[in-house]
Amino acid sequence: MRSFTFPGIVECSPAGSYGLFFPDLPGCVTSADSLDGLASNAREALQLHLEGMAQDGLTIPEPTPINRLPHDDEIEEVGILVVQATPSSAPTSIILSLPADLLTRVDAEARSRGATREQILTEGAEALLKAG
Numbered sequence: 678m679r680s681f682t683f684p685g686i687v688e689c690s691p692a693g694s695y696g697l698f699f700p701d702l703p704g705c706v707t708s709a710d711s712l713d714g715l716a717s718n719a720r721e722a723l724q725l726h727l728e729g730m731a732q733d734g735l736t737i738p739e740p741t742p743i744n745r746l747p748h749d750d751e752i753e754e755v756g757i758l759v760v761q762a763t764p765s766s767a768p769t770s771i772i773l774s775l776p777a778d779l780l781t782r783v784d785a786e787a788r789s790r791g792a793t794r795e796q797i798l799t800e801g802a803e804a805l806l807k808a809g
Contacts, residue, residue, distance in 0.1 A: 680763040681727055681796060683740045685719055687756040700763055701738050702726055716758060724762035731764060773798075 695715040696708040705726040709715040730737055741747075743757060748803040775783075780794075787797045 680761055681723070681737060681740070682759060682761040683723060684743050684746060685703075685709040685723075685758045685760050686746070686752065686754050687715065687758050688753055689755045695755075697722075699723065699760075701741050717758070719758055719760045720762050723760050724764050727762060 683699050683701055685699045688696040692770045693708050695717050699705045707718040707722040783797050787794050
């Protein structure tokens, strides 16, 4: 999947922590106690948000150029952070046959974790490939 670069608006709290939001991606926000932490958290937040949009079949918008970002007098902006992320590829549907007892155990594990069957199978496949 391609990389995306979006500008984020940085805010600073009176306590010295930082917050960031992406004007082009409502709901995509993060925070940290330091600027280094904010940059890392912003990249992760952007990646997860874009992956969620892809999973939901939503179109990822074009980023607003920095000189055209909206200004809100109620927000105390301290800067702009340009963030790049490369979301992992969107999920692909497959038909999969598994032994019934294995599927029962996968479903039980998913329920116990509050996860989905797909999440458990993906975690297992990733762990197997990483160990390989």
